[in-house]
Amino acid sequence: MATLTDPPSSGFRLSKLIYDTRYRSYTFQFIALMALVALIGYLGSNLMQNLRAAGLNISYEFLGEPSGYDINQRPIEYDSQSSHMRASIVGILNTLIVAFLACVTATVFGVLAGVLRLSHNWIVSKLMAVYVEAFRNVPVLIWILIIFSIMTVSLPGPRSFRGEEATSSMLFDAFAFTNRGVYTPKPEFTNPIFTSGALNWLLVLAVLVASWYGARAIGRWATRVQEATGVRPTTWYLTLGVWFVPLIALMMIMGLTWVYPELKGFNFRGGIQIRGSLIALWFALAIYTGAFIAENVRAGIQAVSKGQTEAAASLGLRPGRIMNLVILPQALRVIIPPLISQYLNITKNSSLAIAVGYMDVTGTLGGITLNQTGRAIETVLLLMLFYLVISLSISAVMNVYNNSIKLRER
Amino acid sequence: MKKSLFIGALTAAVVTGGVAGAATLDDVKARGKLNCGVTTGVPGFAAPDANGKWEGFDVAVCRAVAAAVLGDSEAVEFVPTTGKTRFTALASGEIDMLARNTTWTFSRDTDLKFEFTGVNYYDGQGFIAPKALGVTSAKDLDGATVCIQTGTTTELNLADFFRSNNISYEPVPIETNSEAQQQYLAEACDTYTTDASALAATRATFENPGDHVILPEIISKEPLGPLVRHGDNEWGDIVRWTLNALISAEELGITSANIGELSGGTNNPEINRILGTEGNLGEMIGLDAEWAKRAIMAGGNYGEVFEKNIGENTPVGLARGLNAQWTDGGLIYSPPFR
Numbered sequence: 001m002a003t004l005t006d007p008p009s010s011g012f013r014l015s016k017l018i019y020d021t022r023y024r025s026y027t028f029q030f031i032a033l034m035a036l037v038a039l040i041g042y043l044g045s046n047l048m049q050n051l052r053a054a055g056l057n058i059s060y061e062f063l064g065e066p067s068g069y070d071i072n073q074r075p076i077e078y079d080s081q082s083s084h085m086r087a088s089i090v091g092i093l094n095t096l097i098v099a100f101l102a103c104v105t106a107t108v109f110g111v112l113a114g115v116l117r118l119s120h121n122w123i124v125s126k127l128m129a130v131y132v133e134a135f136r137n138v139p140v141l142i143w144i145l146i147i148f149s150i151m152t153v154s155l156p157g158p159r160s161f162r163g164e165e166a167t168s169s170m171l172f173d174a175f176a177f178t179n180r181g182v183y184t185p186k187p188e189f190t191n192p193i194f195t196s197g198a199l200n201w202l203l204v205l206a207v208l209v210a211s212w213y214g215a216r217a218i219g220r221w222a223t224r225v226q227e228a229t230g231v232r233p234t235t236w237y238l239t240l241g242v243w244f245v246p247l248i249a250l251m252m253i254m255g256l257t258w259v260y261p262e263l264k265g266f267n268f269r270g271g272i273q274i275r276g277s278l279i280a281l282w283f284a285l286a287i288y289t290g291a292f293i294a295e296n297v298r299a300g301i302q303a304v305s306k307g308q309t310e311a312a313a314s315l316g317l318r319p320g321r322i323m324n325l326v327i328l329p330q331a332l333r334v335i336i337p338p339l340i341s342q343y344l345n346i347t348k349n350s351s352l353a354i355a356v357g358y359m360d361v362t363g364t365l366g367g368i369t370l371n372q373t374g375r376a377i378e379t380v381l382l383l384m385l386f387y388l389v390i391s392l393s394i395s396a397v398m399n400v401y402n403n404s405i406k407l408r409e410r
Numbered sequence: 411m412k413k414s415l416f417i418g419a420l421t422a423a424v425v426t427g428g429v430a431g432a433a434t435l436d437d438v439k440a441r442g443k444l445n446c447g448v449t450t451g452v453p454g455f456a457a458p459d460a461n462g463k464w465e466g467f468d469v470a471v472c473r474a475v476a477a478a479v480l481g482d483s484e485a486v487e488f489v490p491t492t493g494k495t496r497f498t499a500l501a502s503g504e505i506d507m508l509a510r511n512t513t514w515t516f517s518r519d520t521d522l523k524f525e526f527t528g529v530n531y532y533d534g535q536g537f538i539a540p541k542a543l544g545v546t547s548a549k550d551l552d553g554a555t556v557c558i559q560t561g562t563t564t565e566l567n568l569a570d571f572f573r574s575n576n577i578s579y580e581p582v583p584i585e586t587n588s589e590a591q592q593q594y595l596a597e598a599c600d601t602y603t604t605d606a607s608a609l610a611a612t613r614a615t616f617e618n619p620g621d622h623v624i625l626p627e628i629i630s631k632e633p634l635g636p637l638v639r640h641g642d643n644e645w646g647d648i649v650r651w652t653l654n655a656l657i658s659a660e661e662l663g664i665t666s667a668n669i670g671e672l673s674g675g676t677n678n679p680e681i682n683r684i685l686g687t688e689g690n691l692g693e694m695i696g697l698d699a700e701w702a703k704r705a706i707m708a709g710g711n712y713g714e715v716f717e718k719n720i721g722e723n724t725p726v727g728l729a730r731g732l733n734a735q736w737t738d739g740g741l742i743y744s745p746p747f748r
Contacts, residue, residue, distance in 0.1 A: 054501065055523055055640065068566040070581045080569035149592075157597030159543075179598045180555055180582075265553040266543075266600045267580065276598065277582075357560070357583040367560060368583075371494055374522040 047377070062373040063088070069368050071359045073275060084369045091364030092386060098281050098360065099347040099390075105286035106346060107339075110293025115323065117298050128294065136291035141352050143288050148280035148356040155179040155276075161263050174260055176268050181275040183261035183268045191255035200254060207246050214242040277358035281350065289346050296338045300331035332405045340398040344391045351387075361386055434506050434638070434645035435696060438479055443487045446472035447505035450490040452587060454611045454719050454726035455511055464488045467719040468509040471530055471636050471653060474705040475507065478652045478697060483708035492586065493562045497522055500639060507649050509636040511605060513563045523640040527650035530635050530712075532732040532741050534628035535567050536606035538613060541621050543600060548627035552577035557590045557599035559583075564604050567630040587612060601625075605632050607720065607728055614725035644696055651695060655684055655702040657744035659711035661735050666710040673703055683747050691747060702747075712742065 017027040051057065063085040070080050075093040078086055117128035135143070158178050161170065170176045176183040189200050218238050226232040261271030304327050312326040313319075353360040354367055362383065370379040438444050448456035448468055456466040464486075473483040489505050500508045501523070511533075512518075514526040537556075539545045548571070558565055560583040572579050582599050584590040591612055594602040602609070606628060613619045636653065638646045659665070662681050664672055673685045682688035684706075686699030695701065709715050716733065720726040734740025 068569055070565075070569045070572075070579075072580050072582065080566075080573060152593060152596045152598045159597060179596055266551070267553055267555060269553070354560070354583075354585055357585070359583060363560070363583065367494065368565060371497075371560075371562075372566065374497055374518075376498055 051377075058378060059375070060378055062369070062375055062378070065373075067369065068372065071364060073278065073359055084365075084373070087369060088361060088365040088382070091359060091361035094358065094364075095347070095350055095353075095360040095362075096390075098278060098285070098350050098353065098358065101282045102285035102289065102346045102350065103343050105282065106289040106293055106342070109286055109290030110342075111297050113290060113294035114297025114301070117294060118301060132291045132294050134291075135287050136295075138288075140284055140288040140349050141355060143284035144280055144352055144355055147284050148276060151276045151280060152179045158263060158267055161268075170261075174258075176261055176263075178268070179276060180267070181273050181277075181279065183271045183273050185258040185260050186270065186272045188257055188259050189254040190257050191253065203254075204247070204250065207250050211243050211246055215239050218242060275358070277353070277356040280356050281353050281358050285346050285349055289342050289349075292345075293339060293342050296335050296342070297331070299338075300333075300335035301327055303334045304330045329405070330407075333402075333407055336398065336402045336405065340395055340402070343394050343398065347390055347394060348387060434642045435479065435648065438506055442480065443485050444472065444476040444480065444507070445487045445489055445505045446475070447489045447491045447496055447499050447508040447510055448472065449510050450492055450586060452511065452608055452611050453615060454724060454728075455607070456488075456509070465719070467531065467715060468511065468636075470709040470715040470719065471509045471656075472507070473708045474656055475649055475652045477708035478655075478701040478705040479648060481704060483704075493559060497524070500524065500637070503639070506645070507636055507638050511608065511634050512637060514633045514635055514637075515563060518637075524637045525640055525643075525646045526635050526637045527646055528635050528653045529633040529741075530653060531607060531633075533605040533607050533632040533634050535564050535603060535630040535632060536609055536628050537601045537603045537625040538594070538609045538622050539601040539625060540597075541623055545601070545623075545625065548625045548629065549575055549577070551579060551601060553579065554600040555580045555582055555598070557582045557584055557593050557602040559587060559590055559604050560585060562604070563630070563632070568603055571627075571629040591615070605634070607634075607726075610728050611720070611726045614727065647695055648697065652702070652705045654744040654747070655705050656712040656715065657735075657742055658684060658747055659702075659706045660713040660742075661737060661744065664706055664711055666707055666714060669703060669706055673700075680747055 017023050048058075064083050066081050067084045067087040068080050069087070071078060071087065071090050073094055074090055075097065076086075076090060078090050113128045113131055116124050117132065119125045119128075155177055156179065158176075158180065161176065161178075174185050218235050222233055222235045259270045261268040261273075263269075308326055308330065309322055312322040317325065350360055351362040351366075354363045357363075365379050365386075366383045370376055373379075446469075448464065448466075451457040452466070454466055456464060456468040459465050469488070472486050472488070476486045477483040489499060491499050491505070491508070491510060496508055496510055496512065497518075499505050507527075509530075511531075513533075514529065518524055519526055537548050537551070539551075545551060551572075556568065556579050558568055558581055565581070565583075568579075568581065582593065584593060587604070587608065590602055590604075593599055595616070602612075604612075606624060609624050613622055613624070616622060636649055638649055658680070662678065662684070664681060664684070669685070672681055673687060675687050676682060679688060683691055684702045686692055686701070686703055690699070692699040692701050710718065713735075716730065717723065720728045722729055730738070730740060732741050734742060736743040
């Protein structure tokens with residue numbers, strides 16, 4: 001048997017780093033790494049040198065000082081006397097709120113559009129093609145501005161709700177659609193024992209989690225019965241009961257009342273205000289990214305071989321069940337990895353918030369705080385760190401999910 | 411070890427060539443153009459006209475400096491900056507001076523390492539509201555939605571004003587003046603707040619300016635002026651005394667009409683010193699004798715610049731008020747040319 005290469009000689013010569021295929025790739029990678037480190041080192045020391053020359057330094061002390069500005073959407077207690085740190089946290093929470101809402105909505109839009117695009121109905125599939133092509137080929141910033149402008153111009157101001165000859169009126173006397181946002185009733189707990197706001201909502205969350213476990217237990221019991229007897233018991237009323245009875249009971253105990261928005265002074269007060277800027281950003285991100293997700297979903301479905309559909313059909317499954325039980329579970333392993341990067345895109349694109357004045361972390365920390373303190377490098381480094389951490393966290397969570405739905409080969 | 415040595419040598423080699431020189435004057439002369447930071451467009455203060463030529467009250471300061479230094483008031487590269495980018499642009503050397511409705515404050519002067527070279531407009535933050543709203547005082551604005559240009563001192567003043575009067579408001583941060591105008595006109599906010607001069611300038615562009623009132627309260631002191639970087643005092647002097655030359659010219663009655671006649675020599679020694687026919691002020695500042703003459707000829711004296719761009723006969727329609735000469739009861743005052 002002929003050997004293709006000579007057996008390696010025992011001595012090590014420097015030229016081997018280039019000519020020996022075993023080491024060559026490492027050599028080049030090492031050189032590339034060195035060049036990268038040198039470049040970063042150069043940029044870093046250049047920065048320090050120039051800062052010193054200008055008499056400036058790197059300092060994060062400003063985070064503890066009062067911010068001096070107000071923020072309209074405050075998920076936590078905040079006023080102009082709070083620190084820049086707290087202002088940044090408010091911004092971070094606002095970023096997370098819009099990113100979460102947009103991710104959920106984009107997924108719904110995307111899955112619907114992706115499945116419908118494969119519909120045999122010509123009109124439906126063409127409509128979805130138009131949606132996908134129109135939305136993913138126009139920059140998301142334009143969509144944000146378009147939605148915001150349309151809301152501002154087409155919806156009435158609060159003033160037109162006033163007086164005897166009001167030109168606008170509230171929907172069911174509970175919802176007001178204005179160019180400053182949508183006002184909805186707000187749940188409040190009146191029972192004097194339950195006064196702490198955060199604790200109340202934790203309680204609600206705990207009940208919901210318990211209901212979820214209950215519903216799952218019912219499902220498992222039904223499966224056991226089915227496996228033993230071949231007949232699946234009807235469980236929908238049980239599940240419904242587990243979901244709603246404890247929740248309604250809790251609400252009664254805590255004394256739930258709805259606070260309706262009312263026009264007082266310049267604005268509606270009471271109730272929840274969903275600001276126009278949030279709505280514009282949320283929907284723009286959702287429909288834009290939804291178009292990309294639709295394509296991912298379509299690719300995932302088409303990656304499942306046609307034989308699967310035919311085999312399922314020959315077992316007598318209806319088309320809806322084929323999609324839910326056979327195709328989608330297999331398509332998910334193709335859909336999820338690109339979906340992760342779409343979620344990351346949503347989170348990062350949410351930094352366009354300032355275009356409509358939504359106070360996300362780029363608006364507070366990277367906007368007003370940067371401007372008032374002049375600490376550009378420090379704030380931008382913090383911003384980068386934040387987006388990095390968030391993106392890696394989303395990746396990590398989604399990868400765990402991806403692993404759980406991977407095809408398990410036996 | 412080899413690695414760290416290599417990097418150390420590399421960085422040391424490169425950094426020595428790095429930092430920009432401090433002599434802005436030489437840079438400007440070598441370039442043949444003055445890089446001047448202005449707004450992205452506030453009518454009357456700095457905005458391109460129909461032919462794309464920059465015009466306005468702040469622009470006139472840039473042109474005067476260019477005329478004094480380079481002998482050509484057209485040799486200016488106008489760099490539009492936003493409230494956010496202006497300081498970085500100046501600190502990094504992208505622009506040589508900033509003339510952009512910038513408020514002189516302690517921290518900007520000291521912490522951000524800038525040098526304010528004087529005040530060309532004494533302003534204060536005000537509110538504009540539709541007449542139909544029936545508001546006569548800013549203190550009536552409890553609960554109002556306030557549009558506000560983000561990245562300026564106005565945000566802090568606004569927070570302080572509402573806090574000290576113990577009333578609430580809803581801030582709507584907006585990136586640019588034109589967007590704020592759109593939001594305000596669509597009634598997405600009840601009132602819009604920024605410097606009173608800018609409010610007047612903005613109102614001038616409305617379809618029905620008479621339907622909007624500027625509320626009487628002025629909630630802050632906003633001395634606006636040109637500024638330069640710390641570390642080059644000679645350049646700072648040039649910008650400062652160019653502005654002072656315009657102000658002194660008005661006080662002494664030097665106008666673009668009579669400047670040719672006056673530069674033949676007068677019996678007022680200060681006029682002679684400014685116009686370079688007596689003494690050697692130009693030499694002291696590192697320029698030639700006729701620097702101030704050229705600066706004044708570029709757009710006229712302070713009063714002429716004011717009347718032409720933002721005065722009562724322009725759409726902006728601002729009265730001199732605080733910005734009258736000290737001899738007329740205003741605050742505009744130049745140290746003597748001596």
